[in-house]
Amino acid sequence: MFNSAQKRTPPQVYVTPRYRTTQSEYQSSNSERLFEKSKDNSMNQLKILQQIGYGKFSKVMLSMFNGEKFALKIINKSCTMKTQTTSLLQREMQIMKQLNHPNIVKLYKEFSDDKNVYLLLEYCNQGSLFNQKFDQTQIKQIIKEVLLALKYLHSQGIMHRDIKPENIYLHNNHVKLGDFGIAQYIKKKSKSFCGTLDYMAPEVIRQNYYDNRIDIWSVGILTYELNNLQPPIKDRDQQIQMRRIISEEVQYPRHFDDKLKNFIQKCLKKRCEERATIDELLNDEFLHS
CATH class of the missing domain: 3.30.200.20 (Phosphorylase Kinase; domain 1)
Structure with a gap:
């Protein structure tokens, strides 16, 4: 079963709301x-x-x-x-x-x-991932199922644009991706500044044209946060946080092993064309170790 965690500060929100259980x-x-x-x-x-x-x-x-x-x-x-x-x-x-x-x-x-x-x-009987703590086996299952949901979503020509714990739910220990309030069709060029800052890819912050690879960035942030209970780049000043996301490399805690770090690094490439594909991530050794 999934275990409850202590409360933590929720992500800063721009367009999408906070979710409470x-x-x-x-x-x-x-x-x-x-x-x-x-x-x-x-x-x-x-x-x-x-x-x-x-x-x-x-x-x-x-x-x-x-x-x-x-x-x-x-x-x-x-x-x-x-x-x-x-x-x-x-x-x-x-x-x-x-x-x-x-x-x-x-x-x-x-x-x-x-x-x-x-x-x-x-209805998802275990609520959202927000404010919950998971062990490594559970985290790998969650990330795998999020990737499967995104693979299907992208195959339908849709990008979610707001992957984060509050929008991922659990039902009978399985992931259910929800809240499509700012989802967008991939074929329509977008450079809207929207989503949750902690999970925004650099190209969204820069307000460049972007595509479904912003969801891959968010998977990397999600994986980091599930293993550390907070996102990798955080600042009280939102302008400083945005500059740090664009320019700063992620630092990893000592308890992150090499397979976990390598998986996250494949997602958090500043240049979107260098990010791993969903199939590459699904076959990554982190999820199969």
Whole structure:
């Protein structure tokens, strides 16, 4: 089983929200009335149990429907319109509807009422990787399954753009990659400054055109953080942190062995064309030792 870890400071967030696991303080006494005006009559039978997460314009509720548990993401329409992020929400739904992979959170249904958009999602019974600690065997399994999810995602012409512990969930000890709020189609050139700074590739910070290789960079950061409980480059001053990510080489703790360091180094090449491919990483000796 996966073991709980002590709390740590969450990553700095630019576009994407922090995710928090189930806590009783988020229970809502009015939650069961959310669907009285739903346009989808079948969803009126959905029972809301408690809040298990939140975002900048959304919250995530543990729900029951036909005897099964689901995660219900509720997005406020007026907030997305005010911040001109409606197109991002539409793209998130479009992308999730086309995905079908055992290591990716599944979208079962989307519907709306006058105030909100609702996404009925696969429920992951062990929450996110955030604030959890894992041994080496578990970390290798997690990274392998994240890579398998990304290999499928990239084959569908999509880059995630926000790989981090808060967006990776566990269900029955298996990875489920989620939160596609800023995912983008690879064929569309992008140089948007978005994501979580701790996990941003240098080309994103520079606002150069980039592609799905930014996800490979994030896998390297993720591997480092799972083994050390903090990202490799961190600074209270965000401008200094950005300069360090662009120019500074990663320093490794003494407890990192050579196979682990070599794996991370293959991901954290400043020049994106020098980064390892997903297949190369899946065959790397670190994951098979």
